[in-house]
Amino acid sequence: MTATRSTRQRDVISRVLDGAEGPLTVAEVLRRAQADLPGLGIATVYRTLKLLTEQRRIHPVALDGETLYEPSGRGHHHHFSCTHCHRVFTLHSCPLNLPAGHTYPGGFVVEAHEVTLYGRCPQCAAG
Structure with a gap:
């Protein structure tokens, strides 16, 4: 059951990032993902962002001293x-x-x- 939940959480967070108009902060990812998964916690978001970054599915963007995240492979922008x-x-x-x-x-x-x-x-x- 834990593996299924983990996959669902990953899928929701990935969809949130894919559908965003630009890179998102951790807090924005959490808030948007909680619309589908109300019980989602900040620690799970951090772990998932770390995993997706390691898998090169997303990448961090440093902006004004804060780290935001966006999907990889969107070309020069x-x-x-x-x-x-x-x-x-x-x-x-x-x-x-x-x-x-x-x-x-x-x-x-x-x-x-x-x-x-x-x-x-x-x-x-x-x-």
């Missing part, structure tokens, strides 16, 4: 952090033209880049 509602969204277009191997002024050779834009999301900007 960036994030938008709403300064009003504090949600984080995935942006599928890149605001920079810095491909790997590009030499940045001063002799810096680009291997990769991450960009987070800050402002108000469409919902907060409209209200």
Whole structure:
């Protein structure tokens, strides 16, 4: 019975992350997963996120000193952090033209880049 519960918890947490508009904090994963599994605890969420990370099904995103999680395999993308509602969204277009191997002024050779834009999301900007 424990193995079945574990699988259900993993499946619900995976679905929560897959359906999110951007990376989620542990607290957001817990809150959204509890809609399907009211008895789900924070320790189970941490264990499951660790397991899914080890399996490379998800990966951590460091943003403003906090770790968020999102599914792996979504390709090159960036994030938008709403300064009003504090949600984080995935942006599928890149605001920079810095491909790997590009030499940045001063002799810096680009291997990769991450960009987070800050402002108000469409919902907060409209209200």
